Amino acid sequence: MSALPHWSSDDPSSAATVQFLPPEPTTDASPRRPASSAATRHRPIIRIEGLSKSYVAGENVLDGISLHVAPGSIHGIIGRSGAGKSTLVRCLNRLETPSAGQIEIDGQDITRLHGAALRQARRSIGMVFQHFNLLSSRTAAGNVALPLELAGHSAAQIRQRVPELLALVGLAHKADAYPVELSGGQKQRVGIARALALEPRILLSDEATSALDPETTEQTLQLLKRINQRLGLTIVLISHEMEVVRDIASHVTVLEHGRVIESGPTYDVFAFPQTPTARRFLSSIVAHDLPEALASRIQPQPAPGSAPAIRLVLAHAAASMPVIALLHQHFGIQARILHGRVDTIGGQPLGVLTLALPHADVRLDEVLAWLRQPGLHTEFLGHAL
Numbered sequence: 532m533s534a535l536p537h538w539s540s541d542d543p544s545s546a547a548t549v550q551f552l553p554p555e556p557t558t559d560a561s562p563r564r565p566a567s568s569a570a571t572r573h574r575p576i577i578r579i580e581g582l583s584k585s586y587v588a589g590e591n592v593l594d595g596i597s598l599h600v601a602p603g604s605i606h607g608i609i610g611r612s613g614a615g616k617s618t619l620v621r622c623l624n625r626l627e628t629p630s631a632g633q634i635e636i637d638g639q640d641i642t643r644l645h646g647a648a649l650r651q652a653r654r655s656i657g658m659v660f661q662h663f664n665l666l667s668s669r670t671a672a673g674n675v676a677l678p679l680e681l682a683g684h685s686a687a688q689i690r691q692r693v694p695e696l697l698a699l700v701g702l703a704h705k706a707d708a709y710p711v712e713l714s715g716g717q718k719q720r721v722g723i724a725r726a727l728a729l730e731p732r733i734l735l736s737d738e739a740t741s742a743l744d745p746e747t748t749e750q751t752l753q754l755l756k757r758i759n760q761r762l763g764l765t766i767v768l769i770s771h772e773m774e775v776v777r778d779i780a781s782h783v784t785v786l787e788h789g790r791v792i793e794s795g796p797t798y799d800v801f802a803f804p805q806t807p808t809a810r811r812f813l814s815s816i817v818a819h820d821l822p823e824a825l826a827s828r829i830q831p832q833p834a835p836g837s838a839p840a841i842r843l844v845l846a847h848a849a850a851s852m853p854v855i856a857l858l859h860q861h862f863g864i865q866a867r868i869l870h871g872r873v874d875t876i877g878g879q880p881l882g883v884l885t886l887a888l889p890h891a892d893v894r895l896d897e898v899l900a901w902l903r904q905p906g907l908h909t910e911f912l913g914h915a916l
């Protein structure tokens with residue numbers, strides 16, 4: 532006997548009647564991400580085309596990467612260990628030499644540059660590292676002065692510029708301190724001031740907050756954000772911490788085996804990941820994937836005591852929609868939350884909920900049709916026991 536005889540277990544996409552429509556014009560709530568974004572509207576400051584890199588002949592660590600980075604954006608690069616993130620970022624400032632492809636920075640193909648021309652181009656790209664890479668024999672001021680000295684600035688220019696840079700990162704009072712006398716967060720701020728010394732247009736950050744505690748991470752991210760906004764600096768940031776990407780990146784690219792598998796505005800990638808890898812990666816932030824124990828309780832066919840299970844992505848304004856109350860109001864359904872999370876991505880709310888919808892008197896296809904509303908994406912998962 533089926534416990535839910537009136538629910539349709541047919542293909543839910545063949546939904547018929549729409550019982551209730553919102554007052555505003557409906558737009559397609561498709562899970563596919565929008566094609567147009569800031570990264571495609573502006574002339575990119577970084578344009579990577581067909582970039583490949585191998586350390587060992589025949590083994591591509593980067594495999595035909597094409598990627599555009601919009602000026603003024605903060606672009607996160609995520610992916611498993613060994614996916615090629617550091618190699619990609621190190622190709623951007625030619626710490627690594629690409630095996631094939633082009634990298635244009637501000638319209639100039641840096642893969643063709645050598646010697647003095649390459650050194651000149653590198654000045655427009657600063658870099659911060661996970662372990663700060665400060666010279667222990669130099670004070671904070673001395674570390675910040677180093678790139679200026681190497682670039683041939685006069686002593687008078689350096690005396691003027693270094694205090695400005697230390698003030699920018701909130702360390703004017705630590706000019707004479709040696710690295711050993713600084714906390715991790717302070718060392719990283721010296722690293723950031725040093726990276727900004729030659730007024731780069733791009734800042735590369737390779738796990739810059741990974742060695743810091745959560746509070747210091749937050750302060751460092753706020754500093755990077757301020758610098759991004761105040762100086763219009765483009766930041767390319769590798770992080771294995773999805774919270775960092777959520778809090779700071781306007782765009783994100785997911786790498787797997789040296790290839791781009793997803794790329795777009797952070798909100799869209801987080802709300803509608805297109806690949807299992809990205810879904811897994813984002814699961815600490817967005818509840819796309821169900822815990823194993825729960826997933827195994829959802830079966831394709833109804834069974835006695837089971838209830839249809841759906842996943843709802845509530846994006847933008849829809850995230851504040853009282854969807855459970857509305858399901859009850861319109862269909863008399865007493866939805867049960869099986870799993871879910873609401874978070875804020877780039878200042879915008881995003882909710883992902885898995886609901887069980889026990890009810891005997893309504894057709895599932897009608898409920899799914901009603902759920903097709905702006906900002907709401909619904910996926911029928913099966914029948915939850």
Ligand SMILES: Nc1ncnc2c1ncn2[C@@H]1O[C@H](COP(=O)(O)OP(=O)(O)OP(=O)(O)O)[C@@H](O)[C@H]1O
Binds near residue numbers: 611613616618
């Ligand atoms: N200098 C090198 N010589 C040889 N192989 C290298 C070198 N640097 C990186 N690799 C290899 O290239 C692959 C990609 O490494 P990369 O450091 O770019 O990945 P990643 O995504 O940044 O990893 P992680 O998150 O662990 O830092 C790995 O298999 C790594 O072993």
